[in-house]
Amino acid sequence: MGSVSRILSLPARLLAQVPGLGPVVQAAATSVGQKILMAVTGFLLCGFLVTHLAGNLLLYAGEERFNHYAESLHSWGVVLNAAEAGLLALFLAHIGLAISTTAMNRQARRHRYAEKDSKQDPTAIPGGASSWMVVTGILIAFFLILHVTDMRLKMNPVVDYEAAVQDGTMSEFRAVHLVLTSYATSWGYVVGLIALGIHLSHGVRSAFQTLGISHPRWNGLLDIAGQLFAWVITLGFLSLVVLAALRSVS
Amino acid sequence: MSGEHLSLTLRVWRQDGPEDPGRFETYQLDNVNPHMSFLEMLDVLNEQLIESGDEPVEFDHDCREGICGMCSLMINGQAHGPDRATTTCQLHMRRFRSGDTITIEPWRASAFPVVRDLVVDRSAFDRIIQAGGYVSVNTGNAPDGNAIPVPGTVQETAMDAAACIGCGACVAACKNASAMLFVSAKVSQLAMLPQGQAERTRRVLGMVTQMDEEGFGACTNTSECEAACPAEISVSHIARLNREYVRAALTAG
């Protein structure tokens, strides 16, 4: 246990050596500090979602256009690899913080109530999704493993990439199409994306509050913006699954 | 309002001491006057228990007028019972119906250990206040009323934060047993006023560190605390605490 936490805290201890950062690293370790880091990593992951969806919407523009986008992205070489490593680090940081704060929360109430009720307006949306952050987070994590296996490593055993390679039609567009029209896999995508929508429907709004962005005049708008962001992103990705299904029928 | 008396079944948490595992006991209470407060109803139960030679139920209370924050009870899964902006001592039995079963539990939080029955030890809150340190004020004559200008809206918001009675309902209601609403009220009331500026940075860092040390959970921004708070403290103070914390983390010596 001791050596595990020593290894996990290594990045933090190295950062603390940078002049001026010592007190910041120390402050980041508290419950409030960890939540602020969760909000920052969550927002950065949201930034990734925007660029990722924007690129993928080129699937609507057809095979040639999408393959061209994929090739130009791949031509970045090591820069792309560095970005991927950064993205992985963001996910690991966000998940690590999730585990740490969730453990804190469980410890804080070892003895549960026999009966527990809420005084919040039951129709208010924010209270609902906030109880599902861990569950939806775990679903997203599983989805990410599936997704990287499918699209990045092209190693999903239920997708027949080989046939396309054999008949010479293999391309980035073709691979995406094969993955999204694989019955079992497409349901994995639907479940994963809905989990993402629920996660973000609380997460985005929560992150504003955690970062101290709150004002009576703007809070109503932030509520709407959070929901809008969550479901536009989710429906955007879901529409690509539907698009692939429609194309395979026609 | 009819004067009809109520018959109630009470499921009460009984625990002989901090180490006792505890259990629920069920009591039947008839002839409950609907005009009684919840605490008076418990007084009647205790008289009945004493008469029959049993130990009375221990519960905390002091002012019985909604200002001291002692009457900490979880009633049917709600901190201070079903009403908003109400302490247990201000809850009246007319809120219940004859034949109801009422479950009464102590606050549940690792940082609030049960002392006995429904009484918990909330001294963790006192230690958080202490960790906030002192406020530098000049001794001597009281300053002139308007010597220190404070805008009306700021004054009002600081007063709203100062309305916290430290009852612990926020912790009790939170799914993470987080003390963020309490701490944010205590940080806000001083951070907003000129008198609180000198120790502003040190205060927020000290209080948050102590809050963690006491074993309270982190904030998921569920706002259950705000709904449960008898003093109606707003979660906007939690946003202020977060801002104060970032500011302090970046500028502390």
Ligand code: HEM
């Ligand atoms: C694309 C992926 C993801 C995005 C965009 C995202 C975004 C966010 C955002 C914005 C927050 C709110 C920060 C705050 O608490 O104020 C959050 C919270 C959280 N996330 Fe994620 N997240 C993602 C993936 C995950 C994964 C894979 C997990 C895995 C276990 C996870 C677990 C959590 C938990 C437990 C919380 C906080 C619950 C709480 O408030 O206590 N998230 N997320």
Ligand code: FES
């Ligand atoms: S007894 Fe003082 S607030 Fe209820």
